[in-house]
Amino acid sequence: MDAVVVEDVYKRYPKYKRYGPGTALGRAHWVMATLYRLKGRGYVEALKGVSFKVSEGEIFCIIGPNGAGKTTLMKCIGVMLIPDKGYIEVVGIDVVKNPLRAKKKITVVGSGYWAGFDWSLTLVENLILFGLMYGYSMSEARSKAKEILDVVGLSEKANDRPSKLSSGERQRLSLARGFIAETPVFLIDEPTVGLDPEGAKQVRGYIKSEFKKQGYTLIFTTHFMYEAEYLADRIAIMDRGKIIEIGSPEELKLKFIRGKVIDIKALNVYKNVLEKLRSLDVINIDYFYRFGGAEVNLKILTKKPYEILEEAIDIILSHRGSLIYADVREPTLEDVYRIIFR
Amino acid sequence: MGLMSNLRVAYYLVRREFKIWTYYRVNFILDIIEVLIDLVVMAIIALASRDVVAPKLSVYGGDYLSYVVLGLICNRILSMAVNAPYSSIGRAFWQRRIELFLSSPLNPVFLVSALSLGSIVRESIMAILYLVAALALGLRVSSLGLTSILAMLLGFTACLGLGLMSASLFYLLEAKAGSDPLRWIINISSRLFSGLYYPLEVLPFWCRYLALLTPHTYVFDAVRRLLLNGTSEPILVVHYILLADPVLIDLFCLLAYSLISVLLGYFMTKSGFKIALKDARLSWWS
Numbered sequence: 001m002d003a004v005v006v007e008d009v010y011k012r013y014p015k016y017k018r019y020g021p022g023t024a025l026g027r028a029h030w031v032m033a034t035l036y037r038l039k040g041r042g043y044v045e046a047l048k049g050v051s052f053k054v055s056e057g058e059i060f061c062i063i064g065p066n067g068a069g070k071t072t073l074m075k076c077i078g079v080m081l082i083p084d085k086g087y088i089e090v091v092g093i094d095v096v097k098n099p100l101r102a103k104k105k106i107t108v109v110g111s112g113y114w115a116g117f118d119w120s121l122t123l124v125e126n127l128i129l130f131g132l133m134y135g136y137s138m139s140e141a142r143s144k145a146k147e148i149l150d151v152v153g154l155s156e157k158a159n160d161r162p163s164k165l166s167s168g169e170r171q172r173l174s175l176a177r178g179f180i181a182e183t184p185v186f187l188i189d190e191p192t193v194g195l196d197p198e199g200a201k202q203v204r205g206y207i208k209s210e211f212k213k214q215g216y217t218l219i220f221t222t223h224f225m226y227e228a229e230y231l232a233d234r235i236a237i238m239d240r241g242k243i244i245e246i247g248s249p250e251e252l253k254l255k256f257i258r259g260k261v262i263d264i265k266a267l268n269v270y271k272n273v274l275e276k277l278r279s280l281d282v283i284n285i286d287y288f289y290r291f292g293g294a295e296v297n298l299k300i301l302t303k304k305p306y307e308i309l310e311e312a313i314d315i316i317l318s319h320r321g322s323l324i325y326a327d328v329r330e331p332t333l334e335d336v337y338r339i340i341f342r
Numbered sequence: 343m344g345l346m347s348n349l350r351v352a353y354y355l356v357r358r359e360f361k362i363w364t365y366y367r368v369n370f371i372l373d374i375i376e377v378l379i380d381l382v383v384m385a386i387i388a389l390a391s392r393d394v395v396a397p398k399l400s401v402y403g404g405d406y407l408s409y410v411v412l413g414l415i416c417n418r419i420l421s422m423a424v425n426a427p428y429s430s431i432g433r434a435f436w437q438r439r440i441e442l443f444l445s446s447p448l449n450p451v452f453l454v455s456a457l458s459l460g461s462i463v464r465e466s467i468m469a470i471l472y473l474v475a476a477l478a479l480g481l482r483v484s485s486l487g488l489t490s491i492l493a494m495l496l497g498f499t500a501c502l503g504l505g506l507m508s509a510s511l512f513y514l515l516e517a518k519a520g521s522d523p524l525r526w527i528i529n530i531s532s533r534l535f536s537g538l539y540y541p542l543e544v545l546p547f548w549c550r551y552l553a554l555l556t557p558h559t560y561v562f563d564a565v566r567r568l569l570l571n572g573t574s575e576p577i578l579v580v581h582y583i584l585l586a587d588p589v590l591i592d593l594f595c596l597l598a599y600s601l602i603s604v605l606l607g608y609f610m611t612k613s614g615f616k617i618a619l620k621d622a623r624l625s626w627w628s
Contacts, residue, residue, distance in 0.1 A: 013622040046622075072622070080441060082619045103447040116442035120362045129354050133446035135347040181446075 002089075003185055003217035004054040004077060009086030011047040011072055046072040047083070048241040054234075056184070059211060059218045061228040064238035065341055070221040071189055073238070077219065078108035078187045090185055104134065107178035111190040117162040123149060123173060124158040127180050134181040144180050152176045152206065168199020175206065186211070188220040192227060200227075207231055225334035235333070237340060244340070249333050256339050257331040259283060259303040265325040266316050269296040273319045280308055286338055295324070301335060351448065352456040359460020377468055378475055384410050385479050398541045401577055403570035408483060411476040412569060413538045413562050415469045416494065420558050422465035423501035424528050426458035427509035427611075433457075435518065441625045450615045451608050454509055455502070483569040489589065490568040496596035497561030503603025504528055504557070510610035513618040532558040542577055550579050557599045564592035 046069045054060045062070045075081040077088055079099045088095045095102040117126045124145045131141030149155045152172040157165065165173060171191065178186055191207060192200035208231055211218050222228050228235050229249045237245040237252070245252060277300065278285055286299040302308045305328045316323060364370050388395075388407035395406045402409050431454055434440040443453055473481070508525040511517045532538065535549050536558040542550055553559045559578065566572055567589055574588055580595060581588045618624045 013620070075622075078445060080445065080619065080624060081622055082616070084620075100447045100449065103445065106445075108441075108445040110441060113438075113442050116437070116439040118358065118439070120365060121358060125358075129351075129358070130446065132347070132351045132354055133443075133448055135344070135447075138350060177442075 001056050002053045003056045003058070003091055004060075004219065005087070005089040006053070006073075006077065007051050007087040009047050009050045009073070009076060009083045009088060011069075011076060011081065011083045012043040012045045015042050015044055045241055047076070050086070050238075050241070050243055052236055052243060052246055054217060054219060056217055057212075057215045058233050059207075059220075059231055061232035061235045062219065062221045062238055063223070063225070063228050063235060063337065067240075068238040069241040070238055074108070074187050074189050074219065074221060078106055079103050080108060104181075105183050106185045106187060107181050107183045109174045109178050109186065109188040109191070111193045113174050113177075117170075117173065117177075119161055119163055122159045122161055123154060123165075123176075126162065126173075127176060130177050131180045134183075141180075148176045148179045151179065151210070153202075166199065168195050168202055171195055171199065171203055172206070175203070179210075184215075184217060186216055186218045186220075188218065190222055191220055192222070192224065200224075204230060225332065225337050229333040237337075239341070252333065252336050253331050256336045257283075257301060259301055259331070260305040260328050261331050261335055262298070262300040262302065262305055262309050262312065263325070263327045263329060264298040264300065264312060264316070264323070265295065266298070267295055267322040267324065269298075269316055269319070269321045273315060273321060276315045276319075277312055280311055282308060284339055284342065286342070299335065299338075301331065301339070348448070348452055348456070352459055355456050356460045356463050359464060363464055373468070374471065377472055380414070381411065381472060381475050381479065384414065395540070398543050400573070401575050402541070402566040402572045403482075405482060405570070407476075407479070408481050408570050409541075409566060410539060411472070411481050412483065412566055415472050415476070416497070416561050416565055417532070417538055417558065418465050418469045418472065419462070419494070420497055420501045420561060421529065421532070422462050423458075423498050424505045424508065424525060424532075426461040427454050427502070427505035427607075428512060428522060428525055429461065430454055430457035431509045431512045432518070435512070435625065438625065444615070444624065451506065451611045454506065454611060458502075458505065484571055487568055489593070490565050493561055493564035493568070493589075493593060493596060496593065496600050497557050499600040500557035500596055500603050503600060503605075503607040506607025506611045507603065510607070510614035513614035513623060514610065516623075528556055532556045535559070537562050550577075554579060554595075557596055557603075560592040560596045560599070564589045564596075 050069070050073055062073065064070055072081060076083045077090065077095065079095050079102055082096060090102050091105045093102045093105060118129070121129065124142075127145035127148060128138070128141045131144050132138070136144060146155070146158065149158050152175060154165075154169060154172060154176065157169070162170065162173060175188075175191075178188075188207075192203050195203060204227060207218065210216075220231070232249065234246065234248050235252060236243045245255070247255065274285070274287060277298070280302075281304055282300050282302045284301040287296055289296050298312075300308060300312060309326060309328060313323060313326060385407055388410060392406055396404050399406060399409050431440070434443060434457065444450060477483075504524070508522050508528070511522040511524060515522065517523070531552060535542075535545065535553040536556050537553065538558065542553055563578060567574075576582050576588055578588070578591075580591050584591050615624075
């Protein structure tokens with residue numbers, strides 16, 4: 001059964017100038033803001049006919065460059081934005097017609113939501129408040145909060161305030177808020193953004209094991225291709241408000257990459273060498289220089305990896321370059337992403 | 343969400359407000375001292391102006407200290423009902439809490455009211471403290487009757503409705519910094535024209551028309567007449583028009599005011615959130 005259905009969703013919103021607190025406009029801020037609204041400053045076309053379905057228990061990832069419309073789409077599904085056109089259903093509930101019923105089925109975890117936890121309440125009290133918001137009795141909310149803190153590994157800090165947590169712990173607290181509601185659908189915007197490698201690993205591991213175990217449906221966005229490939233059953237690639245591709249990581253790799261990737265690290269490789277490499281039988285070459293141009297990292301995508309590897313090494317060495325490292329490997333989702341958005 | 347679930351959330355939010363209030367203990371004590379200082383200032387003014395003002399207060403028993411202190415006590419609660427909803431939305435917005443709260447299945451209008459409740463309860467406690475201190479300083483009131491409580495409750499409801507209307511302007515008019523126009527008008531006119539500090543008789547007669555705009559006027563009039571053994575002489579313009587017992591007229595006006603302002607407040611707040619959800623303006627980081 002489909003947990004989330006998104007059909008032909010369009011969303012655009014007006015651009016207008018905003019004034020922060022303490023600006024020169026001061027107390028009459030609203031006068032100018034209203035004038036700006038009336039004047040109109042054009043629209044941002046955020047979603048242009050997005051459609052897809054997510055099955056129950058599926059982990060679904062949305063990737064794409066900044067401004068592709070990922071967060072807007074997540075907010076539309078999470079009833080934090082109303083789409084202009086189209087239909088969104090969560091567990092059989094139309095989110096536009098029945099927003100409050102739909103919210104009972106969805107947990108939204110935004111990338112900066114941890115900042116919204118109440119500084120005056122302890123972790124357990126914060127979670128109790130959210131438990132009450134989802135209709136639990138006080139005792140249910142209390143026992144649920146303690147149980148969830150244990151699950152996310154924060155039970156020792158239950159009586160601390162959120163400000164005392166590290167960034168990884170804060171993200172886990174955000175997830176805990178989601179788990180207390182026990183909704184069947186989760187929407188997580190960039191689950192590991194701002195976390196150190198260890199914190200990110202913890203959160204990924206947690207999502208991978210717990211979501212599958214509990215049978216939750218998860219839609220998440222990320223800029224880390226490794227994360228998308230590691231966690232997602234299917235991935236949608238968005239660009240400029242549209243979904244341009246959708247499929248499992250393997251399907252996407254097969255569709256875009258019929259070949260292998262050669263990784264080369266070398267010294268003294270200049271533009272003329274890159275031109276020669278491009279003239280070989282390759283699909284794509286990605287490169288970036290390090291140490292002020294002294295070292296180059298090359299990713300060569302080709303259908304004939306071993307022949308091209310030999311030829312590439314010859315070209316580099318014959319142009320007074322020095323080889324540090326070379327290898328042939330299977331393509332990753334990151335390679336797909338680079339091909340699509342090169 | 344059922345009524346009980348909503349009440350539980352409201353209770354928890356009130357508890358949270360108390361926690362914040364008492365978190366900085368020195369501030370908490372200073373707050374209370376400030377209230378008492380206010381009262382002492384009022385008592386001194388009342389003492390100094392007793393002979394001048396008393397003849398103008400015959401409708402309300404003639405004692406200026408009782409007159410002004412009762413007004414100030416009511417005003418604390420009424421003003422908080424007007425101001426708290428806007429402040430609650432503002433705090434939730436600027437402290438990045440609004441999206442987190444609204445991602446829950448709570449009705450947004452209820453959420454705003456529940457977030458305001460903590461400040462209102464806190465202010466009510468301060469008002470009681472004020473009353474106790476004023477009694478010690480010589481405030482003379484007859485026993486608190488049901489009618490005066492009813493007047494206060496209706497006034498509170500009317501002001502909460504106005505508060506919701508003003509809170510809706512946070513999104514409807516994008517009034518996110520400083521003050522919104524409605525709250526500004528209500529706060530100014532309640533201080534100037536409702537008879538908070540001085541009897542309406544000292545103002546030009548046309549000002550009494552402006553006095554009709556705020557629910558504060560009717561509450562002050564009814565509560566003072568009831569608690570200070572006032573007469574039934576007409577003061578407000580509606581008293582002259584309807585020619586019935588002034589307290590009854592006040593209650594009737596407050597009832598009408600409450601119904602209209604709560605309904606308008608409800609729909610305006612709902613529309614405000616709807617527009618915010620349409621234009622992606624729910625949070626600063628939308």
